[in-house]
Amino acid sequence: MNEFEPLLPDDEHNRKLVGHVHPSDWTNPQPDRPYHLVVIGAGTAGLVTAAAAAGLGARVALIERQLMGGDCLNVGCVPSKAIIRSARLAADLRSASDFGITLTQLPFVDFPAVMERMRRLRAEISxxxxxxxxxxLGVDVFFGSASFADGDRVSVDSPHGSRTLEYRKAVVATGARAAAPPIxxxxxxxxxxxxxVFSLTGxxxxxxxxxxxxxxxxxxxALSQLGSEVVLFDRGDRILSKEDPEAAQVVAEQFSRDGIQLVLNSKLLKISETSEGFSITYSQGNEEHELLVDQLLVAAGRAPNVDELNLESVGVDYDSNGISVNDHLQTSNPRIFAAGDVCSRYKFTHLADFQARIVLQNAxxxxxxxxxxxxxxxxxxxxTYTSPEVAHVGLFEHEAARRGIQVDVYKQDLAGVDRAILEGETQGFVKILTKRDSDRIVGATIVAAHAGEMISEITVAMNGGIGLSKIAGAIHPYPTQAEAIRKIGDQYNRTRLTPFSQRLLNLLRRINVGR
Structure with missing residues (x-):
């Protein structure tokens, strides 16, 4: 893919976006000396690496063949969360009567307007x-397809000509793309x-x-809440297979309430396109079924963007999972590093950001x-930004068992948290794992309306070596759903009460009452 592929639809918002992240009148610089760092890929990992390195005085080149901002800005975090916000509002309006609010008519979802809002906000962020x-910022920006020419040069090919960049160190941050299962x-x-999917207008x-x-x-x-009849297929026996099973079950139950049809333990046998839509033939157990849909979304994995980079010529090892790196994010060629989705099994924007910081220091x-x-x-x-959200950090129970780490498990259901009751958001929980007979946190899962906000408290605690006993001693505003985390701290403290300490506390209570 040597030429830029335009975004659809061709409207003022997408033209504004492209004008920022792949301007049509851009002229690639003419390099006159070697770069300290050549960064291939202008997604999160590449952008953070390039900006920070230039800020420290390094000569930096940044190469992008499509849209700067990568998946996150263009086809990932930003557009999806804009649509999810509209979808949640539509769902809230449908349940307004639960809160004593009577609507004179059901809400009308103007889907083209929802998508236009997304495109407008995406363009504003770009x-x-x-x-x-x-x-x-001092970065030389090149648009075109990059490939390694030899041990210290990268070629950039564009419709307007070619450039050869010499480098001392290089970083591959080309990300990943959607992968299609063999159906x-x-x-x-x-x-x-x-x-x-974000190009849909209907x-x-x-x-x-x-x-x-x-x-x-x-x-x-999101599309179900906006009005689609949705059927979700998976070959496994549950959704969100990489999450805590209890958390996945809470979300699955909400999906059923939303009207989403879950087709689990299924094998997709054949897909064809007809004048009426997509025909999906699948089996469950010994039974075969056929289903017709108007659109089909494939979200079954990612493949690293390593094609055409000519990595073999510079001795960089890779496979179907991506570029192989060591703990320092260094490839098999010590002068070349990698960061982000192209080399990480965790494909998160925030992780790509921090991987870039590691690469910067190490390179x-x-x-x-x-x-x-x-x-x-x-x-x-x-x-994961479903409703409710599912957030996680550290170890799961099965991971701890596999590693031979004994843990204690503390859980607080949101049904026992006042703010969750008042908000009508009691479907969920906070679960925290500690090292056995210790308050040291080794993992946590939160299922809540704003789990993504709440998980940061636990992440900070783990980073800072703060245990559950100190969390219990930290005043949390009342009422908040984050109070569930403090309640778990209280649970831990109660386990520390020995029979002697309990007798002592009872004695002190009787003395104080006697006064």
Whole structure:
């Protein structure tokens, strides 16, 4: 893919976006000396690396063949959360009577307006990732396809000509793309992915979604709340297979209430496109079924963007999972590093940001083994933005068992938290794992309306070595749903009460009462 692929629809908002992140009148610089750092890919990892390195005085080149901002800005975090916000509002309005509010008519979802709002907001955010901004930061920005020419040069090919960049160190941050599962007929139909679903201007009446990971679940629920009839397929026995099983069950129950049809333990046998839509033939157990939908969204995995980079010529190892890196994010070529989705099993924007910081220090400032930052030092939280949200950090119970780590498990249901009751958001919980007979937190899962906000308290605690006993001693505003975390601290403190201390407390209570 050597030429830029335009965003659809061609409206003022997308033209504004492209004007910032792939301007048509851009002229690639003419390099006259080697760069300290050449960064390939202008997604989160590449942008953070380039900006920080230039800010420290390094000569930096940044190469992007499509849109600066990568998936997050263009086809990921930003557009999806804009649509989710509209979908949640539509769902809230439908349940207004639960809160004593009577609507004179059911809310009307203007789907084209929802999508236009998304495109407008995306365009408003785009200057932060723009070519002009990074040029002002001192970064030489190149648009075109990059490939390694030899051990110290990268070629950039564009429709307007070629450039050869010499480098001392290089960073590959080319990200990943949607992967298609091997389903008969899928390669011959025009299905949606995360890269094309945000170009929709009409709401699909019937939507099929293949894959129940974060992207599949978020989009399935959002489009259902906006009015689509949604069928979600997965070959596994539950949705969100990488999350805590109890958390996934809470979300699955909400999906059922939302009217989403879950087709689990299913095998997709054939997909074909007809004049009436997409015909999906699948089996469950010994029974075979056929279903017709108007649009099909495939959200069943990611593939690293390593094609055409000519990594073999510079001795960089990679496979179907991405570029191989060590704990310092260094590839098999010590002069070349990688960061972000192209090399990480955790494909999160916030992790790509912190990986870029590791690369920056290790590529520009490390001498031998000293002062080298490690991936394994990071405490990595994440969140899936369904309703309710599911957030996690650290170990799951099954991971702790597999590693031979004995843990204590503390859980607080939101049904026992006043603010959750008042908000009508009692479907969820906070679960915290500590090392056995200790208050040291080793993992946590939160299922709540704003779990993504709440998980940060636990992440900070884990980073700072703050245990449950200190969390219990920290005053939390009342009423908030985060009080569930403090309540778990109280649970831990109660386990510390020995029979002697309990007798002592009872004695003191009787003495005080006697006064």
């Amino acid at each position: 200057p932060h990732d723009s070519a002009a901004r990074f040029q002002e 008969p007929g899928l390669d011959s139909v025009h299905y949606l992915t995360n890269e094309t 709401l699909p009446r019937r939507l099929g979604v293949i894959g129940s990971g974060p992207v599949g679940c978020e989009m399935a629920q 520009l400032f490390s001498i031998g083994p000293f002062g080298r930052k490690k991936m394994s030092q990071l405490v990595i939280p994440w969140c």
